[in-house]
Amino acid sequence: MFRPSKNSSRSLRVPRVLRTVFLVLLALVLLPYLLTPLYAVIDPPSTLTIWRRVTGERVEQTWVPLSRISPHLQLAVIVAEDGRFCTHYGIDLAEIQDAIQDADNLDDVRGGSTITQQVAKNLFLWPGRSLVRKALEAPLALWIDLVLSKRRILEIYLNVAEMGPQGEFGAEAGARRAFGRSARDLTSYQAALLAASLPNPVTRNAARPGPGLRRLAGLYVGRAAHAPGLASCVRAGR
Incomplete structure (x- = not known):
């Protein structure tokens, strides 16, 4: 009676292991x-x-609907992060092209990340600037834009984005920490300060803004005043 050798048994196990690894990776990719x-x-x-939360670090977050977030903050974030939010389909090809042209090589590419891409990263991926993450992020952003409304995408972003240096997430926690008031009561300048701090709220303190942050917030206030239509898709509920 023929019995498979040990070597042949090992060779059968290897493809089985690879197949299992492949299926696990595929499930992780498809889950989002x-x-x-x-x-x-x-x-x-x-x-x-x-x-x-898993590692025991502080998290302060209060989820609020978009109707309870100041329109000033909604517009300021669009002005600061994604001026074509209402017109693109999840990724901004013009911004990506500009970012590539401004970089010396692909490893140096910065910018070009839409609000929808940031939602994809915040919900499903990891921080950092690797090309692998960007490759996963782009199709996810297109899918998010397809199945969720612009209003819902902005609502999610304003509730999950890091908005404070001590584990504050979302507009409500960020506004209360920086200004001692609810997100729905922010002035246009306070909203602009929070928007200007978004790239790194640990070093950009909206509660005690330095000259650079104040200048940037002033710039956003001016842009928002001259371009209120940038948030038209959010107000229309599309």
């Missing part, structure tokens, strides 16, 4: 696409808040 439609009605956590 399955979860995204649910987030039209379910308030999602971000990967960073999950990680901070």
